[in-house]
Amino acid sequence: QRARSQNIVPCTVSQLLAAEQVDETFRIRDVEISQVTIMGIIRHAEKAPTNILYKVDDMTAAPMDVRQWVDTDEAGGENVVVPPGTYVKVAGHLRSFQNKKSLVAFKIMPLENMNEFTTHILEIVNAHMILRKNLMVSSRMPQSLSSAGIGDVGSYRGGGSLPVNGLTAHQSQVLNLIKNCPVAEGMSLQELKFQLHNISMATIKQAVEFLSSEGHIYSTVDDDHYKSTDAE
Amino acid sequence: IHPTGKLFVLSDGEGKHATVELSEPLDEEISGILEVVGRVTSQATIMCMSYVQFREDKSPFDLELYNEALKIIHEFPEYFPFG
Numbered sequence: 001q002r003a004r005s006q007n008i009v010p011c012t013v014s015q016l017l018a019a020e021q022v023d024e025t026f027r028i029r030d031v032e033i034s035q036v037t038i039m040g041i042i043r044h045a046e047k048a049p050t051n052i053l054y055k056v057d058d059m060t061a062a063p064m065d066v067r068q069w070v071d072t073d074e075a076g077g078e079n080v081v082v083p084p085g086t087y088v089k090v091a092g093h094l095r096s097f098q099n100k101k102s103l104v105a106f107k108i109m110p111l112e113n114m115n116e117f118t119t120h121i122l123e124i125v126n127a128h129m130i131l132r133k134n135l136m137v138s139s140r141m142p143q144s145l146s147s148a149g150i151g152d153v154g155s156y157r158g159g160g161s162l163p164v165n166g167l168t169a170h171q172s173q174v175l176n177l178i179k180n181c182p183v184a185e186g187m188s189l190q191e192l193k194f195q196l197h198n199i200s201m202a203t204i205k206q207a208v209e210f211l212s213s214e215g216h217i218y219s220t221v222d223d224d225h226y227k228s229t230d231a232e
Numbered sequence: 233i234h235p236t237g238k239l240f241v242l243s244d245g246e247g248k249h250a251t252v253e254l255s256e257p258l259d260e261e262i263s264g265i266l267e268v269v270g271r272v273t274s275q276a277t278i279m280c281m282s283y284v285q286f287r288e289d290k291s292p293f294d295l296e297l298y299n300e301a302l303k304i305i306h307e308f309p310e311y312f313p314f315g
Contacts, residue, residue, distance in 0.1 A: 014313045029310070041284060059269070060314050085284060113291045114265070118298045121305055121312065128311040 008035040014060035031131040065102035136215035174207040179228040186227035245299025251277040
């Protein structure tokens with residue numbers, strides 16, 4: 001039985017529209033998603049007896065349909081329609097019907113502090129980066145350390161099938177040096193600087209951090225020593 | 233804001249200025265942080281299609297931070313696609 005994603009993932013509308021659906025599961029670039037948050041401005045609100053249909057625009061794609069079910073037994077609070085022109089945070093489930101994506105919201109909150117918008121866009125990049133990194137790491141270790149409960153990662157084999165076009169020239173150089181290092185405790189930052197004398201230490205450190213967060217390398221005895229996850 | 237009300241100048245998180253043109257003159261007084269959606273013209277101004285004023289009644293909006301965040305998301309189009 002495949003574990004469902006337990007996370008609530010912040011996303012852009014463009015990501016949700018691009019998500020691929022396999023049976024009951026949605027994936028954005030192999031990251032499984034179910035519950036999501038989006039943040040945008042209400043362009044349109046339509047009240048029906050059992051639900052309110054909003055169109056929420058976050059400027060990354062066309063406004064997305066967001067449906068909020070109305071509890072007909074309870075009066076007040078829940079049934080107030082948020083006016084168009086308001087920025088809101090929506091938490092809900094991604095749905096697809098006849099190839100059209102929409103959200104079923106369990107919470108719609110007007111933003112009181114617009115700095116939340118800044119936080120949200122950064123969280124999107126961060127969350128998707130970390131979730132993807134977990135996928136790569138768990139394909140190498142038998143016990144999955146990721147909290148996302150990712151199921152089938154058979155599409156990620158080790159070694160040569162990793163795409164190299166995601167790396168810059170500096171990152172590739174650093175990675176290759178680390179890969180070819182025969183020493184047990186791995187390659188040290190000082191050794192990298194010695195070998196790559198035309199690259200500054202700051203650039204090397206940035207490359208190491210990126211490679212580490214993508215799962216290509218890991219630190220060994222301390223934060224100055226790294227080994228490649230592809231090494232035999 | 234220009235006296236005709238059809239033009240105003242915005243200053244972004246880095247202190248750079250942008251001129252925004254409107255098809256209809258403004259019918260209200262505006263100040264503070266605005267989000268303008270529009271097209272860039274050949275004279276490097278923005279032809280405004282719509283604008284929204286940000287709420288700052290509860291807390292001020294950190295424009296420099298937002299500018300930095302924008303730079304970051306443009307560095308990672310794989311995690312923040314513009315459809």
